[in-house]
Amino acid sequence: MILSALFFYLFASICVASAFMVIAARNPVHSVLYLILAFVNAAGLFLLLGAEFLAMILVVVYVGAVAVLFLFVVMMLDVDFAELRQGFLQYLPIGGLVGIVFLAEILLVVGAWNIGPGIPNLVAAPIPASVTNTEAIGLVLYTRYLYFFQAAGLVLLVAMVGAIVLTLRHKENVKRQVIANQIARSKATAIEIRNVRPGQGLQG
């Protein structure tokens, strides 16, 4: 029990600290690396909750795919982050004040947090005792939560359509490969027989 509490505080504090470093780091590549650290620690928190599947998905999808993609984009784009950051200090006092007030409020709320009696029993889809958590997700994701699954799919479709609408440009005068035309070429159109004299090229 103490061990898991220790690990909870370890993961949670590293997660928060690295999340802070994501926005505080000067070098954008370091920001992405801190983001990865935050993801890995969040995965650790999932593990402590007994949700191994979500933990692994987080590592595989977010760290393995999304964050690496971020890294590529950050390295490819020539963004001057120092310039973007210029107004940062100017707004720091008021931003910091709002942040401190907000932190105090959150502490107030979390300090007075009491989970009502019977609320832990309200779980909408309890995990059956005999199955692993991966199987439990599989049991509800495409059945009980079909609607949410499909709706999330629609959101992704819009994201895809939107990315194409906003970025795809049809360029003029670009030679495109048309396989049908390539295959349909006959010997007459594809080959030209020239008689090349020794010592002279094809010029003239």
Add this chain to the structure above:
Amino acid sequence: MTYQLPPLLPALPELILAAGAMVLLMLGAFRGEKSTPLVNCLAIILLVIAALVVAWMPGDKLSTFGGSFVVDDFARFLKILSFAGSAAAILMSLTFLAAEKQQKFEFAILILLATTGMGMMISAADLIALYLGLELMSLSLYVVAASNRDSLRSTEAGLKYFVLGGLSSGMLLYGASLIYGTTGTVSFSGIAQASTQGGLGLVFGLVFLFAGFCFKVSAVPFHMWTPDVYEGAPTPVTAFFAAAPKVAGIAMFVRATVTAFPGIVTEWQQIVVFVSIASMALGAFAAIGQRNIKRLMAYSSIGHMGFALVGLAAATTGDLRAQAVQGVLVYIAIYLTMTLGVFACILSMRRPKGMVEEISDLAGLARTKPAMAFLLAMLLFSMAGIPPLAGFFAKFYVFLAAIKAGLFTLAVIGVVTSVIGAYYYLLIVKVMYFDEPAPAFAPMPNEQVAVLAVTGIFNVLFFLYPAPLLDAATLAAKSLF
């Protein structure tokens, strides 16, 4: 283990829109840009069919997908409004986009998908369904805001809207997670049960949830994006933004507030009263100095959202609740017609050199185009709330509800701001009727004439036969309680 597919009938309109949008996407992808007129036409037909299906749908209250998706009279009323608003927006965009060479078949498809999201928001009976519908709608809106990608202002509008919208979604999600943390459930009925015990965490979550809601309906203090986005986005997109998404936003605001938080009425009432006063005041004062009519409409819509929220602030206890919600519904329905009518005029402000957007360009419209000037003047009078036009009744019902609920200060401030707001509406009328004529506009496209005629005549003659709208709104409001 066998599995029974949940009944799909309640979600049929959304299914039609989503499946239709995908078919049209295929059509556009295979036939290229030349299919744009066909796609636009089919999109309007799909929206009309979906609205008819909503109207035809039997039964009092249908619910499916484990109670996440509810169709009651409230949902029917607002879905028909928002589908009609989207259809009108596509209709009004046809000539503009063709003339500006911004035609893209994806435009109508994104509006269809956004409308699907609106339907999901209106029917959402738990926080996850609400968030997914909201995100589907917002994401499509970000893209259409930036759809004129060669214009710096349009892309700036899209990017600004996207960043601020992402922030507000984050706040909404944080609020939802706090609410889930204190109540142990995401369904509105479950939260209502748990909310009778109150709790600081719940109130805290509510504040964040409201921050997200206020952003989506552009109520003060989360309105900053509205003027820039309305001004920067292509005008048909602005017309769309001002109409259907507002209906869905108000629907989500009302349903979530009255069905999920009846236990902490005093807490949310304070917030709604503040938001509504601030929105009405900002809408009245900030619009005065505007020269660009799209920016003016942005401030006007902020003000109108404030007025609609007056009704929600009164929806606290007993029989009063149904009456107050009825006020909100009547308000939003009339707001939709006024906005669409005014934008039909704005979209007709075309000179040979291109579109114009300044209020001074309307000078002397009464002499160059008397019919358009008359209907626009009537719509502006209606927006100002001058009897006997429809806008007066809209304000009348929300203020009546506020007075019955004992919110006298709110009602008085509302009336005062509406008088101040009348100044800038009347200023436009003055420019149209008494200033030296500017060069005439190009002839008005037929679609705009149709939208303007329908909405203008509705607003002028509403007082003769208000019963159908009022009865429908009453039924819709009662179905919530």
